[in-house]
Amino acid sequence: MSQFINKKEDIVQEAIDGVIANSGGRLARLDGYPHIRVLVRNDWDKSKVALVSGGGSGHEPAHAGFVGEGMLTAAVCGDVFASPSVDAVLAGILAVTGEAGCVLIVKNYTGDRLNFGLAAERARAFGLKVEMVIVDDDIALPELPQARGVAGTVFVHKIAGALAENGASHEDVTAAAKRVIAGTKTIGMSLDTCTVPGAPKEDRIPDGKAELGLGIHGEAGVEQVDYSSAKDAMAKVVEKLKSEIDLNKEHVALLNNLGGASVLEMSVLSHELAQSEIAGSIKFTVGPAAMVTSLAMRGFSLSLFPANAEDVEALQAATPLAAWPGVNALAQVEVVDLPDGLKPIKPLASDHKETREFLTKCCELLIASEADLNALDAKSGDGDTGSTLAGASRALIKAMDRLPLADHTQLYRAIGQELSETMGGSSGVLLAIMFAAAGDAASSGMTMREALEAGLRRMQEIGGAKLGDRTMVDALDPALTALAEGLPKAAAAARAGANKTAEMLVAKAGRASYINADQLKGHVDPGAEAVARLFEELSV
């Protein structure tokens, strides 16, 4: 599959430069491309303990995204899934380490241990205080003497980072980092493999299966398990973790997107975590967010850490880094009553002979036009305009006795409500909007003509149809304007407007916009025709 990269060998340095470009000047890099790829804080004076992390790339935002105030001081970046060289690590250490010393935060992979380890020795030969802590939070392989370091690393970055930013001593930062590592447990699950740039995709996980207990380098999980749902996935992950932690302690849960799960899926997994067996042992959450990824792997990991009050404070400490999603108390879902007013206020029914006759006449005209309008619509649409209008008219006649016929302001709104409930489709909603807006206008004292014009404007605003777009607007707009000079003028204007639609070869709104010019030519728009017929009938 294609990826948004250029040359494979340039990925890491281009990505670092991209991170720097978006850092607002907070970050810089060492002048060591292509072999030495080190991102450093640009506002660093070495007066505090420096934190250097890194390792292979492909885990972004780790670690470059965590360099900045309150977290890391430098990130040393290797190629995708490959450890950086001893020289690169040493360059990172020397660039940021002063008298306060430096702590290296290293994920437990042989290459990283060795290269960071030897670089630390070399740095110590310069008299620098350098400690190295090794993160081994993965619980997937309990038999493995050297557990891998995965997403729990972010707890170390944040807690040690907050302490260092606050001026804690080298000993205290190191001790805190070691304590966080000792307490952190992580396991991951994935539905698909990741695709390493330049390498073919490995299709290892069949449909209906997931891999449980995987690392962050595309290596296979410890086991393939049946996969049925997000609930099932979270239950399997929780089952592994719960025996590794003291359920009586209050934990921070870090929910990490391995890169390719959608934000929607991660929210569903969050919900499942909040419903899970161990939810009672979780007091705070970090994420869900992509923190330590495996390129774009469709998977997640869950890390648990029994934080004390000081740790929580460190996790809550401010940092400007967008890659750190913050920490929040795990909350019960608060449910608020629905507001009053969802059920439309039914206006008091009232009678008014002239209005009843007027409305009935309009409805009967539309019912009588059903076949004609359907036939017209069949030329440019789906042939149902007549039936839609006739159906709404029949419903309105039926509703006549409960309408506020004597209160014209209320009547507009009531007609709008009836249409929205009975007519369906876009046109029903649009007419409902027109009548509701006309009701608003009438209530502010406008005449019927003005109120209907205000309604039309609102309908156009929402529906988007302009004059000339080949809709009912082409008849209704000139008719309402001419209505100032009486019904016969309005009827003539409506007819002229409707007839013009037969010459409009591009429909710009409604379903006819999918129809080509040849099919439209010579046919009047059925909505405009209905309007013209209404005005013609009313004017005789």
Added chain:
Amino acid sequence: MSQFINKKEDIVQEAIDGVIANSGGRLARLDGYPHIRVLVRNDWDKSKVALVSGGGSGHEPAHAGFVGEGMLTAAVCGDVFASPSVDAVLAGILAVTGEAGCVLIVKNYTGDRLNFGLAAERARAFGLKVEMVIVDDDIALPELPQARGVAGTVFVHKIAGALAENGASHEDVTAAAKRVIAGTKTIGMSLDTCTVPGAPKEDRIPDGKAELGLGIHGEAGVEQVDYSSAKDAMAKVVEKLKSEIDLNKEHVALLNNLGGASVLEMSVLSHELAQSEIAGSIKFTVGPAAMVTSLAMRGFSLSLFPANAEDVEALQAATPLAAWPGVNALAQVEVVDLPDGLKPIKPLASDHKETREFLTKCCELLIASEADLNALDAKSGDGDTGSTLAGASRALIKAMDRLPLADHTQLYRAIGQELSETMGGSSGVLLAIMFAAAGDAASSGMTMREALEAGLRRMQEIGGAKLGDRTMVDALDPALTALAEGLPKAAAAARAGANKTAEMLVAKAGRASYINADQLKGHVDPGAEAVARLFEELSV
């Protein structure tokens, strides 16, 4: 492909509950499941202008992730890619709107326009001040009378949100929202389609092609273009945008992950944007981040907005929302000189007859043992231990004249340096670490035995091998302990330790850890054998 969901019809409500669970109590939802799915601020007193957005789901974090202080007041969530109902929108409006009024921020899709539009009319019937703004930032279809609303919507959320939070009037918030919409231009590109939950994946984009000008609902892009690289992708997107903007203005660029591009790829795209033809017209950046996604689509979009000083201030205003990635000045990549000290300090060469003879003797012994040690390693590893040690020994003999033989403290470090340069592999780095650490120890006044023990401890710490793990440690550790009682005792201890490795059936470190018990049984570890031979030779 499997996804981390449960029942399709529950996705949206479970995802909303997930967002609330991680909100630290800042959010709540209306009691309207399953039909009304509205997320609201839980700390809202209606004294300020409310901002309500929403639409179909599948665009997370939009819009639920943007509800909170300084952004939205409520999000009304439809099914995946489907508009919410009029009732749902009305419930959202009524729940959060007070005298200050409400602004609806709606993306330009017919369903959303109609449902939000009618809900607005109904809300107005209650006397509420409700304005609706329609975001139409997509430039993919210049002929389309109704441009789509895509990721530029986030500019509206943030700028109108900051104004509303600051107590701006209904008119001012509405005007600002409309101004932002008028100025915002967006286009997207994708390398793959998205997979709608419950629907099969549409494989529409062949390898080597990308879709340019796509929406956020999986609909096909306006054109399929050749795809070769991230640089090419950004150039094509920029080409479309540059004719739509005034290049003399200073823009904010929002780089949006459509959901499935890796963080690494997004950083590469950021870099390309910073190098692009329009970089001079970009003063600030938002992202890269997933803001308005199309589920897990492997694509991105770029939005440009010519922000004035007030807009920038609004974009910079604080919000606790992790989904808002912040705004940063687009920075030139600052490059810092490499630190001094990367080239190892070459110690002054000096001669010392006994030391030269001692070292030479050790080296010659290892050279003579090459074949034996290789044969032993062939039983449990890759058969090269003898050659590795012999090669390093030959190199050390050659280097003898430039070693500081008369300064034992420096000598340890120099040997470590030589080994790291000539020996290669993990064992070379580990021995380099041991000798470097021994040098440190010697410089603090320890005896040779103590210094080597300190080196051994550091090597074990980094390499992870413990006593009994079937490595050279099993001979070296007891030998150094016994060395306090003289060389013969040390030699005996080394031999006993080496021999014990033949009974160790599980190797816990190094390459032999991949070998099974039957293959290990009865064979001495070659590293341990080398150590035993060295001590035996030195003691005679």
